[in-house]
Amino acid sequence: MISPDIIRRLQAILPPHCLLIAQEDVKPFETDGLTAFHSTPDVVALPETEDQVKAIIALCRETQTPIVFRGAGTGVSGGALPVDGAVLLAMTKFNRILSIDPLARIARVQPGVRNLAISEAAAPFSLYYAPDPSSQIACTIGGNVAENSGGVHCLKYGLTVHNILSVRVLTIDGEELVIGSEALDAPGYDLLALLTGSEGMLAVTLEISVKLLPKPERTQVVLAAFDEVEKGGAAVGAIISGGVLPAGLEMMDKLAIEAAEAYSHAGYPLDAEAILLVEVDGTQEEVSEDVMRVREILLASGATDIRTAKDEAEQKKFWAGRKAAFPAVGRLAPDYYCMDGTIPRKALPAVLKRMAELSTEYALPVANVFHAGDGNLHPLILYDANQPGEWEKAERFGADILEMCVAHGGSITGEHGVGIEKISQMCVQFGNAELQAFHGIKACFDPDGLLNPGKAVPTLHRCAEYGAMHVRSGNLPFPELPRF
Amino acid sequence: MQALQERIRTTHLPLRIRAGGTKDFYGQSLAGDILDVSAHRGIVSYEPGELVITAKCGTPLAEIETLLDEHGQMLGFEPPRFGAASSLGGTLACGFSGPRRPYSGSARDFVLGMEILDGTGQHLKFGGRVIKNVAGYDASRLMTGALGTLGVLVQASLKVLPKPQSELTLQFEMDEATALKHMNEWAGRPLPLSASAWQSGVLFLRLSGANNAVREAHAKLGGEPHLHGTEFWRLLRDHEAAFFSGDLPLWRLSLPACTPPLDLDGKQLITWGGAERWLKTNAAATEIRPRLAASGGHATLFAVGEKSVGVFHPLPAALMKYHARLKKLFDPRGILNRGRLYPDF
Numbered sequence: 169m170i171s172p173d174i175i176r177r178l179q180a181i182l183p184p185h186c187l188l189i190a191q192e193d194v195k196p197f198e199t200d201g202l203t204a205f206h207s208t209p210d211v212v213a214l215p216e217t218e219d220q221v222k223a224i225i226a227l228c229r230e231t232q233t234p235i236v237f238r239g240a241g242t243g244v245s246g247g248a249l250p251v252d253g254a255v256l257l258a259m260t261k262f263n264r265i266l267s268i269d270p271l272a273r274i275a276r277v278q279p280g281v282r283n284l285a286i287s288e289a290a291a292p293f294s295l296y297y298a299p300d301p302s303s304q305i306a307c308t309i310g311g312n313v314a315e316n317s318g319g320v321h322c323l324k325y326g327l328t329v330h331n332i333l334s335v336r337v338l339t340i341d342g343e344e345l346v347i348g349s350e351a352l353d354a355p356g357y358d359l360l361a362l363l364t365g366s367e368g369m370l371a372v373t374l375e376i377s378v379k380l381l382p383k384p385e386r387t388q389v390v391l392a393a394f395d396e397v398e399k400g401g402a403a404v405g406a407i408i409s410g411g412v413l414p415a416g417l418e419m420m421d422k423l424a425i426e427a428a429e430a431y432s433h434a435g436y437p438l439d440a441e442a443i444l445l446v447e448v449d450g451t452q453e454e455v456s457e458d459v460m461r462v463r464e465i466l467l468a469s470g471a472t473d474i475r476t477a478k479d480e481a482e483q484k485k486f487w488a489g490r491k492a493a494f495p496a497v498g499r500l501a502p503d504y505y506c507m508d509g510t511i512p513r514k515a516l517p518a519v520l521k522r523m524a525e526l527s528t529e530y531a532l533p534v535a536n537v538f539h540a541g542d543g544n545l546h547p548l549i550l551y552d553a554n555q556p557g558e559w560e561k562a563e564r565f566g567a568d569i570l571e572m573c574v575a576h577g578g579s580i581t582g583e584h585g586v587g588i589e590k591i592s593q594m595c596v597q598f599g600n601a602e603l604q605a606f607h608g609i610k611a612c613f614d615p616d617g618l619l620n621p622g623k624a625v626p627t628l629h630r631c632a633e634y635g636a637m638h639v640r641s642g643n644l645p646f647p648e649l650p651r652f
Numbered sequence: 653m654q655a656l657q658e659r660i661r662t663t664h665l666p667l668r669i670r671a672g673g674t675k676d677f678y679g680q681s682l683a684g685d686i687l688d689v690s691a692h693r694g695i696v697s698y699e700p701g702e703l704v705i706t707a708k709c710g711t712p713l714a715e716i717e718t719l720l721d722e723h724g725q726m727l728g729f730e731p732p733r734f735g736a737a738s739s740l741g742g743t744l745a746c747g748f749s750g751p752r753r754p755y756s757g758s759a760r761d762f763v764l765g766m767e768i769l770d771g772t773g774q775h776l777k778f779g780g781r782v783i784k785n786v787a788g789y790d791a792s793r794l795m796t797g798a799l800g801t802l803g804v805l806v807q808a809s810l811k812v813l814p815k816p817q818s819e820l821t822l823q824f825e826m827d828e829a830t831a832l833k834h835m836n837e838w839a840g841r842p843l844p845l846s847a848s849a850w851q852s853g854v855l856f857l858r859l860s861g862a863n864n865a866v867r868e869a870h871a872k873l874g875g876e877p878h879l880h881g882t883e884f885w886r887l888l889r890d891h892e893a894a895f896f897s898g899d900l901p902l903w904r905l906s907l908p909a910c911t912p913p914l915d916l917d918g919k920q921l922i923t924w925g926g927a928e929r930w931l932k933t934n935a936a937a938t939e940i941r942p943r944l945a946a947s948g949g950h951a952t953l954f955a956v957g958e959k960s961v962g963v964f965h966p967l968p969a970a971l972m973k974y975h976a977r978l979k980k981l982f983d984p985r986g987i988l989n990r991g992r993l994y995p996d997f
Contacts, residue, residue, distance in 0.1 A: 271836050272910045295840060316786045323703075323783065329790065330761050343970045350908040351949045352753065352927045355965040356975055356993075357802070358760055361793030365786045385842040405701030411724050411814040451842055453864030457817075510782040512702050542783040543702075582784035590787070597787050602776055605981070609789050612977035625788070 170210035170253055174231055178213060178255070181223040186261075188212040197256055200241040200248040201303070202589055204505065204559060209236075209250035216261045218374055222342060225372070228255060229340055234621045237368040239280065239311030242303040244506060245587030247315065247367050251621055259310050259372070265289050266375070273380040274333060274350055279310025279373045283317075286378060295380035298325035301583070302491065310373045316365030318583035320416045320490075323541035324449075327583065329364040331379050337363065337371035340614050350377055362609065367585055368620040370613040384449035387415065388459050389483045392466045393440035393473040397421060400442035401516035403469035404540045407446065410465050412458050416447035417541030418490050421520070424497060424535040424548070425489075431496030434489030437473050444471075444540065445490055490537065494548065497535045501550035504535075505562045509573030510543045510582035522572055523547060530565045532558075544582035545573070571596050586624045594624075595631035603628060653775075653806065659687060660773035660804070666990040669800040671710045672737025675746055677955050679799055679992040680963045689741060692806060697781070700725055704764065704781050706809040709741025716740060720812055728756040728813040730847075732889045741805040747797025750889040751847035751858070754839070754909070754924045759796055762811045766792035768803030771983025781809045794978070800989040801997050802982040816860035819846070820870055821881025824855040828913045828922070831855040835925040836910050843869050847885055850922040851895060858885060888923065891955075895921045895930065901957025903931040903940060907949025914943060930954075937961035964993060 178187055188194050189211055199206040215221045228235050234254035241248055241258075250256050262278035265286065269275075270293035275286055283304040287296040300319035301307055307317070313335060318327045325331070334348030348360035363370055394400040400419055407414065420428065422441050429436045436443055444466070448458040459476060466474050477483040489496075498504055511519055520536065527534045533550045547569055551562040570580040570593045580586070580593040594603065606625040610617070626634075660667065666684030676682060693710035700723040707716055713733055720726050730750030731743045744766075749758040765779030779785060779792035795802055826834070831850040835857075839845060844861035857873070858881060859866045870877070878884055887893040896902065900918065907914075909926035918933025931940070937953070938961075944951045950965035967975065972994075979986070979997055991997060 269910075270840060271833075272908060273836075273840050293840070316790075318784055326757070326761065327784065327786075329793070330757060343973075345968075345970055345974070347971075349948055349950070351906040352909075352924060353747070353758065353797075353906050355950045355952070356967050356971065357798050357978060358747075358793050358796060359971075359974065361760060361790045361796075365790055380840075382840050382842045408703055408814070409700040409723070411817070413814055450861065451844065451865045451868060453868045454844065454862040457862040457864055510784050512699075512704070512782060514699065514702065539784070544784045577780070578782050579780050579785035579787050581787050582782070583786060585786055586788075594787060599777075601774055602778065602788065605770075605776055605778075605791065606789055608981040609791070609978070612974060612981055 170233065170255070174227070174233055175211060177227055178211065178224065181220055181227065182213060182215060186214045186216055186220070188214070197238070197241070197258070198250060200238070200246060201244040202246045202587070204553070205246045205249050205588055207250045207252065209256040210253065212256045212258060214258050214261055221257070221338060221372065221374070224255065224257060225338060225340060226342055228618060229342065232616060232618065234618050236620050237314070237372050239308035239314070240282070240306050242307040243311060243315060243585065243587065245581065245585040245589040247585050247587035247620070247623060249588050257372070260308065262374070268293070270295060272350065274377055275380055276375060276377050277309055278375060279313070280308050283307050283309055283312055290380050294383045296383050297378050298331050298381050299328050302494070309376055309378065313364055313373055313376060314366065314368050315585040316583070318544070320418060320539060322539065322583070323417060324413050324415045325381070329361055332360070332364065333377040333379055335360065335363060335373050336375040337373050339371045340616070340618055344374070345371070365585070367587065367624040369610055369624055370619065384415070385451045386455045387447055387449040387483065388455050389477045389486045390446045390459060390462050390466070391475045391486050392444045392446070392471040393437040394442045394444070394470065395440065395472050397442045397520050398517040399470045400444050401513065401540070403444060403466055403471065405513055406465050406469050407462055408541070410461060412448065412461055414446050414462070414541060415449040416445065417539070418445040419443070419538040419540040420490065420493060421536040423533065424493055424537050427496040427500055427535060428489035428493050431499060432488045432492045434485050436489055440472065445486055493537045497548045497550070500535070501533070502552040502554065503550070505549040505551060505566055507545065507547045507549065507566050507569050508581045508584040509545050509570050509578055511545060511573050511576045511578035513540065513543050515576040515578070519545070519572060519576060523569060526565060526568055530561050532562060532565055539582070542582070543578065567593060588623055591624070591626045592630070592634045594626050595634050600628055600631070603631065653692060656687065656689065656692065656804065656806070657769055657773040657775065660769055660771065660987070663987060666987045669745070669804050669989055671739035671742050672712065672735060674733070674735035674738045675742050678746060680959060680995065681991040683991045684987070687804065689804060689806070690739065695719060696807065703783065703812050704809055705812055706781055706807065707740055708807050709739060709744070709805040711740050712736070713738045713740060713743060721815070724815050725812045726815045727762065727810065729753055729759045729762055730889060731759065732891065734890060740808060744796050744808055745798065745800045745805055751849070751885050751923060754927055755846050756813065760793045763792050763796050763808060764811055765809040766795050766805060767807040768795055768805055770803045771985055771988050776803070779809065783811055799993045801979060801993050802988070804988065816846070818863045818866050819858060819860045819881065820866050821878035821884060822857045822859070822870065822873060822875030823878050824857070824875045825853060826855050827853065831922070832910070832912065832926045838873070839925050843873070848923070848925045849888060856884065895919070895932070898932060899956065900932040900934060901953060902955045903933065904952045904954040905929040905931055905944055905949060906952070907944060907947045911947045911949065916940060916943060941965060
């Protein structure tokens with residue numbers, strides 16, 4: 169519990185409307201997008217000026233009070249989960265777009281600006297900001313930087329780290345640093361890459377310069393159906409090795425197709441085991457050539473049905489099903505748990521097969537939507553939180569999936585971040601030496617460990633406990649697989 | 653690898669990491685005994701359908717690019733080669749990218765994973781072999797461009813790109829200010845640009861993409877086709893073009909692309925759509941650096957010249973503090989490429 173003295177001092181820094189203390193006021197901040205984890209914050213600070221942020225940071229440093237940063241709270245790994253005794257510092261009031269320079273193709277924004285708002289403001293210049301996480305209508309750019317957010321267009325356009333030029337941050341020492349620049353590089357170490365995706369553990373962002381790209385002249389979407397998931401997976405590899413770099417390349421399995429079709433009537437073929445959505449973009453001519461090549465490859469890969477969207481309306485319809493896949497699957501069960509592992513694409517058939525077996529073992533259905541182009545799986549585990557033991561079961565099922573991803577040479581998180589959710593699986597992906605290096609990096613910026621404590625990097629002690637619990641009778645899970 | 657680890661563990665003297673040795677000219681100072689990593693070479697895995705290649709860092713770039721070419725793929729950052737022996741590790745340690753950089757990304761943008769030996773000889777594996785991976789701090793990209801001061805790079809995984817079907821280089825006669833304006837305006841339009849440069853009254857523009865796309869873009873933009881475009885960009889990339897010859901110091905100026913022409917003594921060559929400018933000059937660092945800083949850029953004494961002026965742009969004290977801490981973390985004894993980036997680093 170935070171001390172009354174600190175509350176009093178916060179009251180001296182912030183006007184009353186910027187500080188939430190009453191139970192009913194702080195309760196809405198108990199969770200982020202990962203609602204399975206919640207903890208009521210002691211106090212929520214909503215500063216309006218950088219001076220207020222600096223004063224709060226100075227106070228927390230002096231009194232050794234932890235701080236948890238928060239944007240719109242749409243994160244899905246519990247990165248903004250309140251910590252006992254900490255100040256929850258929400259940056260959402262810093263919501264101004266400071267400048268858009270169409271010739272330089274740069275937008276300078278405050279961290280609380282919504283992702284989509286940047287593209288909307290750039291639209292009159294036929295420019296846009298490329299990373300488009302599915303929460304883009306609500307999520308903030310500051311949160312995107314903290315999580316290195318992705319979206320459905322990462323294969324061609326990259327993640328947040330590829331699309332920002334510089335950040336101005338405040339460290340726990342109260343130092344303001346400008347990292348990166350509006351040139352294409354900056355002298356010294358690449359601290360911009362280090363800070364991007366650091367989950368609020370190293371510094372707080374005050375301002376961000378993002379790259380804007382020209383809107384493609386044309387986009388086109390091709391939908392293909394397959395009678396076997398494996399064929400769909402092979403088609404993805406064939407498209408890419410065939411020389412096409414699609415803007416988006418999404419796959420859905422049967423359960424996801426059925427749910428999406430029932431929800432949004434996108435016209436998906438219900439007899440398919442898997443569908444692929446292939447979006448190509450570029451100039452008129454480029455798109456025409458790419459669509460022809462994609463269709464040929466899909467046909468050669470054994471697609472049972474191939475449709476090219478006739479017009480923009482049909483393109484939207486094709487996408488509507490995919491974009492609504494999460495809420496659609498949400499109707500199948502009281503709750504779902506979304507995972508975020510990545511794998512080399514060639515491992516897809518083996519991973520899906522094992523996932524089906526695990527689904528039977530745990531007696532929990534799983535629907536799969538998959539950023540197939542970049543190997544990012546989003547299995548949605550269906551469960552009922554009101555049934556005792558079901559959440560624990562879903563959590564174990566999820567952990568098994570992530571560990572299988574690592575065993576296949578992949579990662580426990582492609583774009584959602586580690587947060588609190590995947591902290592144990594970090595022990596599986598990394599060895600003690602790497603985890604120690606991560607703690608070392610943290611200590612370079614935050615020696616007292618005040619920023620978002622307990623997130624993103626597990627203690628070695630925790631890993632030892634997890635390992636002891638997890639290596640059942642001396643056997644690693646999936647012993648048949650080579651380890652990377 | 654074990655021999656390398658052993659050498660790092662047992663040395664009491666600074667070590668100078670070296671593979672092909674083609675970039676000995678680069679950096680502040682070359683101190684220490686040579687730690688030869690050229691034998692640590694070979695492609696570890698490559699599957700065109702995954703768009704990912706993993707290679708040991710002593711592997712020559714030429715070997716990697718030949719293999720990719722056979723499968724219609726390429727390194728998207730078009731790294732320069734300063735000799736046939738240029739290695740993957742040296743390229744990533746220097747963070748060098750070529751003409752395609754403003755349009756497809758830099759060396760660090762394509763890095764997916766990195767294995768290093770830190771200053772105690774410890775083998776650390778960061779990142780991975782998949783395109784999306786946000787587990788742990790991004791230490792792989794931190795190593796890129798760190799000039800080997802944070803660790804000996806031993807293996808890297810990179811994202812690769814499909815090669816464009818066709819390429820065409822166009823030439824336009826225009827003055828510097830007009831060229832800068834056009835390069836920036838065109839970069840804001842959906843055109844298949846992949847390189848741009850200006851020198852002595854001529855703007856050079858490379859288009860890459862599907863056959864029809866390149867043809868249509870040429871029709872829109874006009875310009876005279878360059879008969880030896882491929883060779884032109886290669887000479888520029890590898891600093892073999894005539895501009896780079898001669899005994900004058902060569903400065904690399906990195907700055908916001910829209911910065912108007914820089915009035916500095918000497919001759920200039922503009923690349924990267926205006927964001928990178930090369931300067932052959934006798935002008936003093938004290939003249940050059942303030943001009944760059946005022947434009948939001950920085951200047952590197954790239955080759956030739958008196959290095960005591962400082963090869964790299966000095967960092968603000970607050971930033972230097974975090975650099976020093978990171979250096980101490982990864983190389984507590986300060987033995988790896990000491991002095992190559994900043995004095996005492």
